[in-house]
Amino acid sequence: MDIERYLATIDQLCSRPFPAEHGWSDVGPAGPGYFVAELEMSHGLRTADAVERFRTAADFHDVKEGMSQRLNTRWGRQQPPWGTVTLRVRIDRGEEIPEPWATVSHAVDELDVWQADGTGRWIAVGVADRDQEDEIRLLAVVTETAQP
Known part of the structure; x- marks a missing residue:
């Protein structure tokens, strides 16, 4: 797992225009x-x-914590885990509940959330490990909608 690559993806999504329709982007689910x-x-x-x-879930959570530490350094600790x-x-x-929060809430129990300086976008990172019959995923959410 490569924290630098994940942070670069988040940075790219902070400047990329959102799609007009719900569907899949090159990084996963996306929509307006x-x-x-x-x-x-x-x-x-x-x-x-x-x-x-x-x-494996513990490894994913460790990587999420590493990302969160880096994002805390960048944007400051915004709030406790949500x-x-x-x-x-x-x-x-x-x-x-607005997207992406409705969908993400069914996959992730806890998210670390920031508002990215100068972009107006909210960033969240979490580990999707709730469904025992699904693969574990490290997720990053980039949205213009604050968490409800």
């Missing part, structure tokens, strides 16, 4: 006002044993 970049993905963990999955459980509860109650 957002990108969700799949920076890294595990391979073969859908059928792996729990110990291997746990170790849990997404309340978003899932709000969705279950019928509240409409």
Whole structure:
């Protein structure tokens, strides 16, 4: 895993225009006002044993922490880690949550979030490891919509 490459992807997404329609970009899901970049993905963990999955998830979380430290240095610690459980509860109650937050909340339990200086964009990083039957993914969100 390469933190420098991941940060370069975030920087690129901070200056790139958002797509007009929902779909897939070269980095992952995207739509009006957002990108969700799949920076890294595990391979073969859908059928792996729990110990291997746990170790890999821990590695992904370590990389996320390394990225967060670098982004804290760049933009300052914006806020404590932001849990997404309340978003899932709000969705279950019928509240409409804007993208990309609605989709990301189903994959990630906690996000580190910043507002990128001079861009008006919000940046979030997290590890998608909630679904035991899916691969683990390191995600970066770049959006013009503040978290709800």
